[in-house]
Amino acid sequence: MIPAAAGIGLRFPHHRAVLEERPAVAWLEVHAENYMGGGKPLMVLDAIRRDYPVALHGVGLSLGSADGLNERHLARLRNLAQRVDPGLVSEHLSWSATGGAHFADLLPLPFTEEALSIVCRNVEAAQESLGRRILVENASSYLRYRHSPIPEWEFVAALAERTGCGILCDVNNVFVSACNHGFDPRRYLHALLAERVSEIHLAGHQVRKFEDGRSIRIDDHGSRVSHEVWALYAEALALFGRVPTLIEWDTDVPPLAVLLDEAAQAQCLMSEERKHARLA
Amino acid sequence: MPALLELQRAFAASMLHEEDDAVCGAVVDDGFAAAERLRIYRNTCRSTLIEALCMTYPAVERLVGRDFFDMAASRYAGAHPPQSGYLNEYGGEFPEFLAAFEPASELTYLADVARFEWALGVAANAADAPVLDPLTLAAVDPQDHAALRFEPHPSVSFLSLAYPADQIADAVLAGDEAAIAQVDLSSGPVRLVVHRGPDGIAAERLEPGAYEFVSRLCAGEVLGRLLESAPADAPLLLAAQLRKGRLTACRS
Numbered sequence: 001m002i003p004a005a006a007g008i009g010l011r012f013p014h015h016r017a018v019l020e021e022r023p024a025v026a027w028l029e030v031h032a033e034n035y036m037g038g039g040k041p042l043m044v045l046d047a048i049r050r051d052y053p054v055a056l057h058g059v060g061l062s063l064g065s066a067d068g069l070n071e072r073h074l075a076r077l078r079n080l081a082q083r084v085d086p087g088l089v090s091e092h093l094s095w096s097a098t099g100g101a102h103f104a105d106l107l108p109l110p111f112t113e114e115a116l117s118i119v120c121r122n123v124e125a126a127q128e129s130l131g132r133r134i135l136v137e138n139a140s141s142y143l144r145y146r147h148s149p150i151p152e153w154e155f156v157a158a159l160a161e162r163t164g165c166g167i168l169c170d171v172n173n174v175f176v177s178a179c180n181h182g183f184d185p186r187r188y189l190h191a192l193l194a195e196r197v198s199e200i201h202l203a204g205h206q207v208r209k210f211e212d213g214r215s216i217r218i219d220d221h222g223s224r225v226s227h228e229v230w231a232l233y234a235e236a237l238a239l240f241g242r243v244p245t246l247i248e249w250d251t252d253v254p255p256l257a258v259l260l261d262e263a264a265q266a267q268c269l270m271s272e273e274r275k276h277a278r279l280a
Numbered sequence: 281m282p283a284l285l286e287l288q289r290a291f292a293a294s295m296l297h298e299e300d301d302a303v304c305g306a307v308v309d310d311g312f313a314a315a316e317r318l319r320i321y322r323n324t325c326r327s328t329l330i331e332a333l334c335m336t337y338p339a340v341e342r343l344v345g346r347d348f349f350d351m352a353a354s355r356y357a358g359a360h361p362p363q364s365g366y367l368n369e370y371g372g373e374f375p376e377f378l379a380a381f382e383p384a385s386e387l388t389y390l391a392d393v394a395r396f397e398w399a400l401g402v403a404a405n406a407a408d409a410p411v412l413d414p415l416t417l418a419a420v421d422p423q424d425h426a427a428l429r430f431e432p433h434p435s436v437s438f439l440s441l442a443y444p445a446d447q448i449a450d451a452v453l454a455g456d457e458a459a460i461a462q463v464d465l466s467s468g469p470v471r472l473v474v475h476r477g478p479d480g481i482a483a484e485r486l487e488p489g490a491y492e493f494v495s496r497l498c499a500g501e502v503l504g505r506l507l508e509s510a511p512a513d514a515p516l517l518l519a520a521q522l523r524k525g526r527l528t529a530c531r532s
Contacts, residue, residue, distance in 0.1 A: 036366050037405030038434070039476055060365015066285035073364045098288035101361035103295050104332070105325040110306075115284050143317035144308045145287070214311060218320070 002027050002053050002087035002199070004242040006266040008259045009057070009249065015044050017256045025263055027053040027087065029246050033060045035084075036076045045084065055088040055199070055246075056081060060102070063122045063136065064095030064109045070102075074129050081130055088199060088244070090135035090168045091126065093119065093156065110145035111155040116162075123163040135198050136160070137168035140176040140205070140219035152177070153191035166198035169240070171233045172225065176205050176217040189236050197240040202233060202266060203248040222251030225262060230269070237273040245270065294318045295325055296358050329357040332367045333374060336401045339449035340378070340394050343387065352381055368405040372398060389443035389465060396445035396483070399437045399474040403481045406435035411525035420530070426504030427532040430497055435476035436526050438495045444470050446483050473498075477525045493517055498526065 005026035010018060012034070017023075028048060035045050048054065058077055061069060081089055094106035109115050119136075127134055138156055150158075160167050169192060178185035204223030209215045225233075225247070237243070247262040290302035300315045307314035330353040334341050341349040356377045362370040375398055378384055379391035411433065420428065439445075444467055451459035471491035474483045486494060489511035496506055497518065507514060521527050 033366055033368075037368055038408035039404055039406070042408065058365075060367075062365065064284075066283070066288055070364050073366060076366060095288060096365060098285070098292050100363060101292055101296065102364055103292070103321075103325045104328040104362060104365070104367060105321055107291065107321060110284065110287065112284070118284055142312075142320045143314070145306050146308055147306070216312065216320070 002055050002244045004244055004270070006245050006247065006263040006270065007053075007055070008247045008263050010048070011250065011253055012041075013253045014256045014259070015041075019044065019047060021256075022051060023256065023260055025052070025260060026267075027055065027244065029055040029057050029088075029248075032056045032058040032077055032080055032089075035080055042083075049084055053087045054084055055090065055244075056084060056086040057137075058089070058091040059106070060096065060104075061091045061126065062096040062102070063091050063093065063126065064107075064115065064119050065097050065122065066095075066118055067098060069122050069125055070097060074126060077126075078130055081132075088135055088166075089130060089132060090137055090166075090199065092137050092139050093159070094139040106139040108139065108141040108143055108145070110148040111150040111152055112148060113150070116150065116155060116158060119159055120162045123159065123165050127163065127165065133164060133166055135166040135168040137170050137201065138173050138177075140170070140173035140180075140217075142180060142216060142218070144181055151183075151191070153188040157191055157193060157196070160193065160196040167192055167196045168199045168201060169197050169236060169243075170201035170203075171236050172201065172203045172205055172229050173219060175226075175229050175232055176219045179217045185232055186235060189232070189239055192240075194240045197236075197243055200233065200236060200240070200243050200245040201248055202229060202245060202262070203250075205229075220251045221248050224258075225265075230265070233266070234269055234273070237269060238276070242270050242274060291318075295322050296361060298322070326354055326357055328367075329362065329370065330354060333357075333371050336371050337374060337394055337397045339397055339452050340390060342452040343390060343393065343448075344384065348383070352378065352384065355381075368401070371401075374398070389445065389448060392441040392443040392445040393448050395439055395441060396449055396472070396474075399439055399472070400481055400483070402437055403435040403474050403476040406433070406476060409434055409528045412522060412527040412529055414519075414522050417522065417530060420532075424532050426502070426507070428503040428530050429500045429532070430503075430521075430527045431500065431529040431531075432498035433475055433526050433528050435474075435481075436498055437474050438491070438498070439470075439472040439474065440491070441470050441472070446470065446472060446485070473526070475524070475526050482524075490517055494521060494526075497521065 003026050007027035008025055010028045010030050035041050092106050096103050174185045174188045202225045203221040205217050205219045207215050208218050245266045247259050293299040294303050304314040330350055333353045360373050375391045375394035378394050384390050448463055471486050472483050493510050
């Protein structure tokens, strides 16, 4: 069971520190793909699992593939989930694989009825194989398709409605995509059914500026959460209530203390939200 | 309006071969051209794969330098994309790619160093398995010994290389100039068994007779036939494989 509190994404550079220092953090999330072999990583995960609630976050299942899911990859995820008994299992609303080739990135989907039925079918297959509900996370994006008639937030809401999956609302991704594509991020949050949102992700992003003055926001998980995203997170808490919230950092990973500090800030906003909720 | 499958195949051509024509028409280009937007994804994907290869092949990277490595790895990634999202298993054809890679043809030993590093990676990522308890073997009736076959630990692999790749990799990763100077490229072939034991990943050099015996043992050949042509120290070799945890089961 993942508590409605702030956790951090555990990456290899912090394995030793977490094992030795056992920091006071409510829960940890790991990338499933980092533990699909044997040996040392799995031993570390077993040890950590004894002391912390752990969530599994997949990055390689490709829920948006028109070809369907990679059965071998799904079996690996199932084996890992059986071993770890995670509080939550999540994946992304994106695609990575086609025609047997995998692209190691979260690629954008067109938001069409056809894509919705394909993603629904894949999510149902994953949930059936894993024997549990999964959460699906909104990805950040740098392009839109000409034919994409359904607003992303309606697509996410419909996916949850049709498959029973939960929503992992990445507030940073909502913000990054909103900036890149010119929509109101609050409108996105308001469109999601609060009881479907089972987890929130927060991370830093960068503004990539070009010499001609144009800029685009890149979701690189390489810095502290931006002020705008903290503000949007406070709004998300007001809408969704206290939800397990994760700090992610994947590029230029800083000392563990920096992640714990970010988690403490999220925890602080959660406590504020509870006070507001009581007063209301 | 392309169907999703068609769109994903067109996107793939952009990711792998920088052929944007088929997908550009499907992408909105406001502020940034479709090709610029696609390039963001292609670059992220390419750098993730180069990084994955660099983690698996650090000695190759040291030998050729980062720029050359990135160029070779990028070329490889375009021709050999991963087949799944489990990137630990990515890069198995990189040694053969390097062997045929014209710009690196002067470094005749490079592919062997890559083969060695791939074996280390396979050993690191292999599934866990319980090792065969010598007592299990002691309980087998001696007259049944000839019919026994053994199963290797999933991390075990064998390498027969023309160059001393293990020595080269160790020396360059340690940055040990004296050790690098000592490498004799004409010292003849090396035969290695690589596996992950309780103490970590290890590569051991074997003499030709021992290599033949241990590799056939681990290939599951029946013990009776194996002993017909085995070296004199075969019982000691078998005991060593058990002690090092390279065997997981025996059956008759």
